[in-house]
Amino acid sequence: MSEESVERVRVAAEAARVASRRLALLPRAEKDAALLAMADAVEQASERVVAANADDVRRGEEAGTRANLLDRLRLTPERVSAVAQALRDLAALPDPIGEVVRGSTLANGLQITQVRVPMGVVGMIYEARPNVTVDAAGLGLKSGNAMILRGGSAAASTNAALVDVLRGTLAERGLPADAVQLLEGGRDDVRALVTARGLVDLVIPRGGADLIQTVVTTATVPVIETGIGNVHVYVDAAADLDMARAIAVNSKTHRPSVCNAAESLLVHEAVAEEFLPKVLAELGGAGVLVHGDERTATFAEQAGAAYDAVTDEDWAAEHLALEMSVGVVPSLDAAIEHITTYGSQHTESIVTEDRSAARRFVAEIDAAVVMVNASTRFTDGGEFGFGAEIGISTQKLHARGPMALQELTSTKWIVQGDGQVRA
Template sequence: MSDSTAVVRDLAQRARTASRHLALLTRADKDAALLALADAVDAATDRVVAANAEDLQRGREGGMAAGLLDRLALDADRVAAVAQALRDVAGLPDPVGEVVRGSTLANGLQIRQVRVPMGVIGMIYEARPNVTVDAAGLGLKSGNAMILRGGSAAASTNRTLVDTLRSALAAQGLPQDAVQLLEGGHDAVTALMTARGLVDLLIPRGGAGLIRAVVLESTVPVIETGVGNCHVYVDAAADLGKALAITVNSKTHRPSVCNSAESLLVHREVAEQFLPKALAELAGAGVVLHGDPATAQLATEGIEVLPATDEDFDAEYLDLQMSVAVVDDIDAAMEHVRRHGSGHTEAIVTEDRGAARRWTAEVDAAAVMVNASTRFTDGGEFGFGAEIGISTQKLHARGPMALPELTTTKWVVEGDGQIRG
């Protein structure tokens, strides 16, 4: 047994013990603990920001892209938002014990399907230290122990956050091992991915390379999350004022996150009217534009449009870059999405109810938007509180994953001596 395998086995065994304790907690117990964790994060703001400054400095020295630096950065306001997310989770219904369905059979047996915790959940994620706290909070509320493997870029921040959370759990009389941080290199990650039987579920959250590696190499069950090559399609029947606002917000509101739009598709009938203004506004916001020939021809003087390749249309930029294409009709737009999309979020802007119905029925994605920004695909915006990630697969969970998605079910059958004849 390698050293990394032994470390992961020890973490998982301690997490299993902690999860059995969590499974017995009442909602009141869990909510009180979440509020205490939020207060502890608030109180640790200065230490968290100082640790984050170390990570940011290493990132800059290592040439980290601006979008990734933005994901990594925590200031006092962002720490306060992270703490508030814990309070928001405390205010949500507890999924554990919820009866999904049930009935009384003709023989008098009472059967019901109830939500129960997964048990031990591992998370592998990149430079997003807010995920550390979100995962801990959602895990606690859903009765799961969490093993967290954050990216090395956020090592100092994650260590400070996890130490803060573990101390707060201990102060509440709860097992510290409900939240654990796995450190180490690739061997440690591999050991976590192959800890089948010790870890019940693995959730990767990050770029396409990370998610692909975890999905392909894990023997632990995986929920695939979050690669977001999201599109905005401006239909022939679009309100172009709405279309401009939605396009700019979808791309520029926070370009480093997975629900940021990476591609703009415009119906040929409105391209000449819409694109010159849209390209100018996007460029004015600092967006680097990659367009097809029809798009380039419609750019006004001084607006640069780089020639777009298939790689550009496939790209999840996570940055102020966007691919743009003119399409003949809604069918061409949907075909473009099928070829290049990642199944995350796809938006149509149209006043044609028939076109909207076709889009929502035919586009295969975790979320489809009609006359709304792609940025709304978010657990908080959907009213779920903090999210553990956005699933782009179809089994078990799809879209923003919050508390119910961190549970499984068991069947409870109660009788009075019945036997099967």
């Protein structure tokens, strides 16, 4: 990596460290007031932000960017308002800092208490999703962390406009603007950020498999891994088939470009003949390309759905588009084995009226979120009531599933005595 990138990250991280010390001491009322001011400022700057975003979208179209990725990138006035509302929702949430996790009084009279504290300086690396810029800044402020943001180049103009608004609002309120910083260099800046051990306390990558793998394998800073979403819906032999059809279609088509959209549909052979023609017709009507196994092919033809033969690559793919891998399985065991083989430990859903089958699925599926009779689209910090999320962790250490305020904290032990010494 270049010396310029190392120096740029060093300067940013040192400024962030100073800002983080100030944030850690802020009372909730001051943080919430700043979040509300940031929300108002973002909404007031909507015309400016949408114009900057239009430049990014135009460049993406000229570069041949896929439609689903352009959808992630695009901001409309309505989406800007939704981003601002997320900040207001965040202000309404409890402040995690200072929360007592556990505590006790020992036999010798020492009082020990474990409390939540900020991480400090958090690096956020993400792709063309400008809403993440505002979500990360807001979550960082509420949890007392300074954020160094490195968004994808595809959203460069939008991110610059948003960060300028956020920093300006902080400064106007007498808070450190360096609590939110944007790195605008290339890949060397990313390498410098993820190897800035001692300057940066935590790095969170959010994006495609290549981005996440690069960060995880090169970082010397601790990483919380937000994995890809190769998400399955399994329709059991005991499923309510009308419910199953609604869940499968919603999981795939509600917003196909996001990580909690279903990528594969598995159907128990006992209900395949009745279920598949109906669900494939509905999926086909929504424009979904079906990657199906041999047993699915006949039903797809009857339903008039676009079809091609499924491959191992399809089963393993996070399509992020109107594409879905569909297969028939002989048993619950086979469904669990398939998901274990191809799943990404993100979200998995079973549709069944058999409580025993549901219990087995929940117990045996290793994923951050396991659902029973619900759309996979509910794996989301906002839907879980956490406010804006910073990502969905698929790892098992510290944080798993939708990550919000508590997952951006560490803890410290406070020990209070009156002169005790150890014998």
